[in-house]
Ligand SMILES: NC(=O)c1ccc[n+]([C@@H]2O[C@H](COP(=O)([O-])OP(=O)(O)OC[C@H]3O[C@@H](n4cnc5c(N)ncnc54)[C@H](O)[C@@H]3O)[C@@H](O)[C@H]2O)c1
């Protein structure tokens with residue numbers, strides 16, 4: 001079992017990572033929360049797989065638990081579904097001293113977290129993430145949100161969890177596509193922050209693709225550690241937290257063009273990272289050899305590197321509507337070498353178009 005601390009003063013919390021942790025969530029929450037009453041938010045799929053186990057663990061500690069299920073899918077991460085959970089909270093008389101517990105992937109975590117942030121001006125929130133993406137990224141850091149029909153995550157808040165409980169065993173039931181989507185974020189962490197992690201990914205592809213328990217523990221632990229460090233330094237994304245957006249400005253444009261259906265988030269991040277790597281190489285920031293290693297790693301982890309054939313100008317235009325754009329300036333996080341990054345807001349349009357073109361013509 002690994003325990004990490006997200007150091008945020010009085011809002012500090014632990015991330016606990018282990019195989020088989022679901023059986024212990026009752027004890028772990030009881031030791032870290034004053035709540036007696038819990039509202040467990042999940043979706044029908046995740047609840048059918050793990051609901052009973054979690055409820056047994058919670059009732060073993062005497063918690064009074066209500067369950068609210070939201071439909072499965074990104075298209076339900078909206079304010080209407082969040083309101084239904086809030087209605088449920090009002091109906092059961094959830095109190096200020098109660099807690100919302102999210103059991104599921106990033107969609108459930110983001111929506112349940114927003115409910116916890118809004119209900120009675122904010123009640124305690126506990127994350128039990130069950131996808132790789134949620135375990136390495138979305139459950140840590142306190143960004144909670146739902147989508148608006150005009151844009152992703154437009155309605156949100158910062159609301160840190162009281163604890164993040166990660167059971168790596170839950171990844172056994174995840175679809176291949178969702179598992180790979182999480183790996184897209186793992187590769188992002190390695191390129192932006194950690195050359196050793198990158199080498200580990202290069203050397204353990206088989207173990208990783210087979211979801212070997214020790215590989216999972218290592219990856220999740222390292223990514224959570226990296227994210228905790230970044231979040232502790234910059235909780236509200238005024239500076240260094242932006243680095244977590246490596247590959248995301250390109251990636252968000254691709255997700256948007258594909259109406260959030262064609263590519264998973266991690267696939268889009270993988271392609272976006274490749275485009276960012278080409279751009280870095282053209283700007284003489286990243287060596288030819290490192291560019292090649294990035295493309296090779298993505299391919300060997302079964303992640304897409306080649307961008308779709310959408311005209312580069314369309315991709316560029318969609319990049320400009322990203323909510324991270326400030327004063328119409330694209331601020332890009334670019335790999336400086338494997339394991340470090342730089343932020344640039346002075347890259348001319350033609351260079352970005354050229355990088356997109358290059359990433360569209362990778363030989364498979
Ligand atoms: N808050 C943040 O900082 C942050 C960061 C990155 C992404 N996100 C958000 O996360 C969301 C994507 O999250 P996601 O990739 O986890 O998608 P998701 O929550 O939709 O989960 C993917 C699928 O896996 C299923 N599932 C979940 N756990 C499972 C399990 N253990 N076994 C089998 N199936 C399981 C889900 O029901 C769903 O069908 C997006 O909405 C994105 O905006 C948030």
Ligand SMILES: [Zn+2]
Pocket residue numbers: 137185248265269
């Ligand atoms: Zn992401």
